[in-house]
Amino acid sequence: MNYLELGLKEAVELVRSGQLKAGEIVESYINHIESADREIKAYLTTAFDRALDRAREIDSRKEKGRLAGAVVAIKDNIVTRGIRTTCGSRILENFVPPYDATVVERLEAEDAIIIGKTNMDEFAMGSSTENSAFFPTRNPRDLERVPGGSSGGSAAAVAALEAMAALGSDTGGSVRQPAAFCGIVGLKPTYGRVSRYGLVAFASSLDQIGPLTRSVEDCALITSVIAGFDARDSTSARVPVPDYSAELGNITGRIKVGLLGRASLKGLHPEVASSYSRVREMLSALGLEIVEMDFPSWEVALPCYYVIAPSEASSNLARYDGVRYGLRVEAAELTDMYVKTRTAGFGSEVKRRILLGTFALSSGYYDAYYVKASRARQVISGELKAALERVDFILTPTTPEPAFRLGEKQDPLAMYLQDYFTVAASLAGIPGISIPCGLTREGLPLGLQILSAHFSEGPLFKFAFLLENNIKFSNNKYGINNRGRRKNEN
């Protein structure tokens, strides 16, 4: 039997009922990662011995958790006790955390098995994983293309069957965009839904941890485990967590769906546009009520995000000074040590964002940039909230184009435009899920983003499940696609 193709939910059922050993599953993943990851490069650090020990311990027990035998990869900005956590940066290259993030504790408490830490854009700043200080990750659908980012390692690992599921983090689209590029499911939960204790901070008013999975069902199951109040994260919400996977097929009542009007779809890649109109036809065929909507403030959502996020980053990243942990470059004077350490430790995109944030927060510019962006954020957020009172869900393409080639986007601004459809939900704190909705003629996956109101992950999963079943994405085989293999290589 091929354990790699086995879905997370099926695998867990087999392990829990004693029909399959977690150890056998882990061994088949280790064998596959050892060969496949030479090309994909999804992992920065693997934890094979620890995973095997965990699996044996789970197999020896009668009582097993809700995720027994689930092989999960963790983005390398989520701390893991005793496993190196680099955040894709030289400044944390040798950092071994003394504690686990809450999400890691919760996964392990339900007997999930952590198999390794995945590659990412440095400090989650980027949309291609090319900003990793170590190496780029490749898209399993086409090895000459990027997997998206910043959670590109997590998305590629899941799509290449190197993990059953993974955790990522999403600040402006960093779970949803790589999920779309790799043809998998990715959720950014409501702000406050999942604890961020142990997530390396990038932009604290936006960051959320979310799962990347091969199905909506798996995504619902993982979210049920990681969500919920945590006293160690002061922004974590005291809102009860339902069992999201229990009633997936059970969607009732009249569903109203908001679709973007022409004005909001300007400049789209033609195949993204035609995929979006096929979705519209499918919704009509399902008999759903469609409301066409435009969001005038979305024009400034990206600029707003690119003031808020770098501002918060410049403040959050001030902690990397070489004193208590991480890289230190020695100098005779304390302040020289700070400067030398930060200069050697941060890559160019991180420096660019720190400087942008420093600019937006500096005397003389604070009101015109930061305060203005914060007011714009209130308008953008209000517009989305009002729209979600009229409809149950808003559907958009996840990305303006399919996965691009490595090295294709040299201009930072061109890279920022990747987030066009994803930042609004981040700014408003609402949940958003990306599900696969087809392939381009070249075989590149496209994603459909579904947005809903705060803390409505339950209905969101049900609706995503309904669409997933109607889209029938079965022609997208997981694993590595040989067609895009690099040429001139022996």
Added chain:
Amino acid sequence: MKVDLEHLSRLASLELTEEERELLPGQMEKIIDWVGQLSSLATGAGEEYIPVDFKLRLQEDELQPSLPQAEVLAMAPDKQGDLVKVPRVLREK
């Protein structure tokens, strides 16, 4: 808009390489001009966004275990006894 990169890098405790000194001003100015579109959105003196609308509460004042001192010190690049060691901050005149 022109940016004073020397000033900003001093505020951010960063030094720039030759290459960055060449590339960054153009890139930063382009990005700052682009985010300048924000001024086209009428917000007046409207409200600023607050990320959480649920009540923040204080934690109970209870003693809880913290990370063991030895593990925390083990992360430090340099130490002396139970202290993290850094270059001299104050010096005699």
